[in-house]
Amino acid sequence: GAVVSQHPSRVICKSGTSVKIECRSLDFQATTMFWYRQFPKQSLMLMATSNEGSKATYEQGVEKDKFLINHASLTLSTLTVTSAHPEDSSFYICSARDPWTSGSYNEQFFGPGTRLTVL
Amino acid sequence: KNEVEQSPQNLTAQEGEFITINCSYSVGISALHWLQQHPGGGIVSLFMLSSGKKKHGRLIATINIQEKHSSLHITASHPRDSAVYICAAPNSGGSNYKLTFGKGTLLTVNP
Numbered sequence: 001g002a003v004v005s006q007h008p009s010r011v012i013c014k015s016g017t018s019v020k021i022e023c024r025s026l027d028f029q030a031t032t033m034f035w036y037r038q039f040p041k042q043s044l045m046l047m048a049t050s051n052e053g054s055k056a057t058y059e060q061g062v063e064k065d066k067f068l069i070n071h072a073s074l075t076l077s078t079l080t081v082t083s084a085h086p087e088d089s090s091f092y093i094c095s096a097r098d099p100w101t102s103g104s105y106n107e108q109f110f111g112p113g114t115r116l117t118v119l
Numbered sequence: 120k121n122e123v124e125q126s127p128q129n130l131t132a133q134e135g136e137f138i139t140i141n142c143s144y145s146v147g148i149s150a151l152h153w154l155q156q157h158p159g160g161g162i163v164s165l166f167m168l169s170s171g172k173k174k175h176g177r178l179i180a181t182i183n184i185q186e187k188h189s190s191l192h193i194t195a196s197h198p199r200d201s202a203v204y205i206c207a208a209p210n211s212g213g214s215n216y217k218l219t220f221g222k223g224t225l226l227t228v229n230p
Contacts (some may be wrong), residue, residue, distance in 0.1 A: 006161075009161075032216065034216075034217075034218075042222075043205070043220040043221065043222050043223065044162075044205070044207075044218075044220045045220075046217055046218065049216075049217070093161070093162055095218075097216055107150075107167045108152065108164075108167070108216065108218070109164055110154065110161075110162040110163070110164050111161070111162070112160070112161025112162065112163075113160075113161035113162055115159075
């Protein structure tokens with residue numbers, strides 16, 4: 001299947017700093033990418049939908065000014081956690097939709113995730 | 120929003136046993152995902168299926184769209200299969216790509 005990478009895999013930062021996480025589709029062009037968040041022992045929760053060339057769509061309760069999403073190209077979306085606080089510590093995962101998947105439903109491929117720890 | 124239920128929540132097996140994990144959802148969908156997550160590790164996409172059955176190595180996934188139910192089977196289980204297995208379904212049918220995830224099934228395979 002297609003490959004989606006995330007960088008970095010782990011990051012530790014001080015409270016108040018900003019952290020950027022990259023999500024790349026390596027062998028296909030993704031018009032849509034999704035960002036998820038997972039707290040320990042909980043399910044993945046969708047944070048936002050990132051569309052290439054347009055503004056991201058955020059889920060209810062997700063602060064758009066805190067979690068900045070940029071989908072500047074068909075293979076790259078970035079999530080920037082601004083002014084990070086310890087409660088932002090979590091596992092962040094992206095997925096990318098392959099519009100060329102055959103059939104009526106385009107498959108999503110998941111990145112390996114980024115573990116953010118805010119001290 | 121789709122309600123996605125997985126069972127069992129926890130499963131312990133001996134090496135070599137046949138494993139079945141079940142997933143039910145409430146809204147008719149066009150496809151369903153099975154994912155694997157190792158402790159402290161990332162997500163691996165196992166299957167996306169919209170009908171029938173798919174097989175990859177010792178893993179088999181089946182789906183019954185009419186009954187809104189999918190199963191993931193592992194044959195000849197091995198300790199390295201120990202992980203959390205998650206099913207995810209789109210929030211509606213058609214081309215809606217927002218996914219709702221089950222809470223996961225923690226599988227432990229003992230040698």
